[in-house]
Amino acid sequence: MKLCDFHTHTFYSDGDFSPVELVRRAMVSGCSVIGIADHVGAGGIERLVREIAADCELVNKHWDIEALPSVELTHVPPGAIAELAATAKAAGAAYVAVHGETLVEPVEPGTNLAAVRCRDVDYLCHPGPITPEEAKIAAENDVFLEISARRGHCLSNGHVARIARAASARLLVGSDAHGGDGFLTPEFAEQVLAGAGLDADEIAVCGENAELLLQRIRARIAQR
Numbered sequence: 001m002k003l004c005d006f007h008t009h010t011f012y013s014d015g016d017f018s019p020v021e022l023v024r025r026a027m028v029s030g031c032s033v034i035g036i037a038d039h040v041g042a043g044g045i046e047r048l049v050r051e052i053a054a055d056c057e058l059v060n061k062h063w064d065i066e067a068l069p070s071v072e073l074t075h076v077p078p079g080a081i082a083e084l085a086a087t088a089k090a091a092g093a094a095y096v097a098v099h100g101e102t103l104v105e106p107v108e109p110g111t112n113l114a115a116v117r118c119r120d121v122d123y124l125c126h127p128g129p130i131t132p133e134e135a136k137i138a139a140e141n142d143v144f145l146e147i148s149a150r151r152g153h154c155l156s157n158g159h160v161a162r163i164a165r166a167a168s169a170r171l172l173v174g175s176d177a178h179g180g181d182g183f184l185t186p187e188f189a190e191q192v193l194a195g196a197g198l199d200a201d202e203i204a205v206c207g208e209n210a211e212l213l214l215q216r217i218r219a220r221i222a223q224r
């Protein structure tokens with residue numbers, strides 16, 4: 001599959017690499033599209049998006065990869081998600097990700113629901129114990145749900161896949177790479193999806209979903 005990874009972190013938050021090195025390593029690992037979505041709360045959204053966007057512009061000019069600037073709203077109170085997602089979009093984020101209710105962190109309950117209800121949120125990372133109702137809203141609002149390749153966050157992948165399938169919500173695989181051992185290859189991405197219980201057709205649909213998100217992002221960028 002064409003590998004699109006919308007979930008990575010640089011040393012602008014808690015990753016090991018600069019945006020440029022991250023993109024280089026992702027490219028060598030077989031990635032065609034990479035979204036840089038560093039952790040953020042209310043402070044620093046504009047600065048972060050501006051800095052990541054400058055590096056994305058640089059690599060997009062010189063390398064055969066499509067790098068996209070984003071942020072992952074992380075551990076922000078659910079009541080603030082809509083406002084901060086709009087701030088990130090206005091700051092130039094190509095898309096907005098939200099750090100979902102992973103099983104391995106005390107993410108505030110209500111985060112998944114606030115994310116899938118928000119028209120400015122594109123991608124709900126590691127949604128942990130997502131409910132059928134939340135998945136239904138995600139499907140209606142075209143919020144993509146993540147199958148995570150990250151240790152810990154991946155523990156609910158089987159549940160996420162089952163609930164998303166029943167609700168016809170769209171799934172994507174994300175590396176959540178923070179360092180050298182976190183990168184996906186196209187082969188490993190398919191294995192992670194298969195490990196979540198997806199069959200070959202469903203894995204192919206995940207590839208189509210990534211393309212859908214990419215088209216949405218390109219249209220958004222073209223309108224600016």
Ligand SMILES: [Zn+2]
Nearest residue numbers: 009014039178
């Ligand atoms: Zn992180």
Ligand SMILES: [Zn+2]
Nearest residue numbers: 072099100125
């Ligand atoms: Zn996260």
